[in-house]
Each structure stands twice: as structure tokens, then as C-alpha cells.
Amino acid sequence: MNDWIRVALAASLEAGRAILDIYESDDVGVEYKEDQSPLTRADRAAHDVLMRHLEATSIPVLSEEGKHMPFSERQGWDALWIVDPVDGTKEFIKRNGEFTVNVALVRDGRVAGGVVLAPVLGHAYVGVVGEGAWRLEVDMTKVISADEAWAQRAALPFDAPEGRPFTVVASRSHMSPETEAYVEEARAQHGEVNLISKGSSLKLCMVAEGTADAYPRFAPTMEWDTAAGQAVCEAAGCDVIDQNTNEPMRYNREELLNAWFLVSRTN
Numbered sequence: 460m461n462d463w464i465r466v467a468l469a470a471s472l473e474a475g476r477a478i479l480d481i482y483e484s485d486d487v488g489v490e491y492k493e494d495q496s497p498l499t500r501a502d503r504a505a506h507d508v509l510m511r512h513l514e515a516t517s518i519p520v521l522s523e524e525g526k527h528m529p530f531s532e533r534q535g536w537d538a539l540w541i542v543d544p545v546d547g548t549k550e551f552i553k554r555n556g557e558f559t560v561n562v563a564l565v566r567d568g569r570v571a572g573g574v575v576l577a578p579v580l581g582h583a584y585v586g587v588v589g590e591g592a593w594r595l596e597v598d599m600t601k602v603i604s605a606d607e608a609w610a611q612r613a614a615l616p617f618d619a620p621e622g623r624p625f626t627v628v629a630s631r632s633h634m635s636p637e638t639e640a641y642v643e644e645a646r647a648q649h650g651e652v653n654l655i656s657k658g659s660s661l662k663l664c665m666v667a668e669g670t671a672d673a674y675p676r677f678a679p680t681m682e683w684d685t686a687a688g689q690a691v692c693e694a695a696g697c698d699v700i701d702q703n704t705n706e707p708m709r710y711n712r713e714e715l716l717n718a719w720f721l722v723s724r725t726n
Contacts, residue, residue, distance in 0.1 A: 471509075475505075475599055477501070478578055482579070506542075509544055518540055521711070522683065538564065538567075538571075541683050542562045542687075544560060545559075561684070561686065568709040569710070571588055575664055581596060582596065584615075584664045584667065592616075592692075593613060615694075616696065625652050627641070627654050628673075629675065630656070637719075642675075662688075666722045669724070676720050677702075685708065689708060
């Protein structure tokens, strides 16, 4: 485990514990931003934890809940952290457990690696592009170090069960007509298709671990929604293709809104 992954994992674990403290309380403190997307006490608490860890690396941070620097300043960054303190705030509010902490390191516009932590599920996904991807089993009821979590890892992807049908994972909150059309095309090509709905970056991680074959996202996302998951996917041998460029999705763009994209297995 290299030094920057150790930092990202330690930050994610502490942020996850802060989130769970609020998740298990009676009041998660829901507010709404100008765009009517929800914000909770957990978003703020996790943001504060992540910033404390990541700012100590002297690498600039782009966070959903932080101050968004203008591109005139960001374009000079050859490396940056891109984080979402609580990806899937709607799932957090529903208390269905399908939310994550996302931390990615981006170099020269390409993801270098990342951590996606699902605190309720007790899973942390770690990817280092060019080195590999892993799923860590983490006991979030305990205070554990990054090294202790790292010791409980298994390499991705996992072997798919014999006879498993082609599996598409899609957003629980944003099932678009275009996604439905993609599923129909998959049925025409593969026959039986298993469709699974999930929240947050778990969808990317399901493709990375081999429990899904594709994740079509034909609805809006932002850079912090996808960077960490893309790092895990690419490290596990999957493609995350921008539908505008037909190339791997890039980051720290002037426009932080992602184009539609498709995640698929290449092995």
C-alpha cells in the first residue's frame, strides 16, 4: 500500500465512522441546496474529516461540499484529490445503506487511484491504476487503521458464478429512458439480462468486482460522483467511457458536469 492510498483509506475510514454516528442518530439534519439536492449533517462532518487528512498532503482538494475553485486556478493543478464526502445522500436519508465515501487522486486529468468506502456494508474498494484493485472487509464498529483494513483485502475482480446472466446495474434514483433502451439492446444481444438497481458509486464497484457486467449512466453526474469509482474500475480492468469522446473519462475539466458514460468489463 503506497503512502497516498494509506492517507486516502485512513481519511475514508474516519469519515465513515463520523457518518455512521449521525446515520444511527435520530436527526440527520436534512437541508436542501440551491439545486434542491439534499445535504445532511453527515455530509458536513465527513467533509471536515476528509479535508483535515487530505490538506495535510499539500495536494489541492476538489470536494462536493467545499469551495469550488474556478478553472482558471484549477487548470494549473497537475494533481488533485476529488472527493464526495457522502455519495448517495438520498440513500443515506432513506437509511438503505447504499451510500459511499469517495476519495480519488487525479494526475494530469486521469484517475491514478481511489477509495470507495461503503460504511454500512463494511466494504472498502481500493484501486491503483496499473497495480490492481481490491475489496477490503472493514468492521466499522471498531476504530481500525488503514494498515489493519488493508490486511483484510481480496483482489478484484471476483469470479462470476457459473451460468450467471448478463447483469446490468443502474441507478436507483435516475432510471432514464435511454438506460431502459440500453437494457433492451442487451437483452437482444445476450438473451436473459439481470437488472439490478443500486445507489451511489456502488454501481461502478459492482462492475469492478465482477458482480455486474455493465453500468450505463445516461443521466447527470458530477466529477466527484465518479472519480474514485472509475479508479477502482480501471484498476480492475474495466472501461469507463465518456460517450462524447469515446475515451476514458477525464477529470479536472472546466465543466465539472460529466457527460453520459458507460462502464463495462474488458476481461
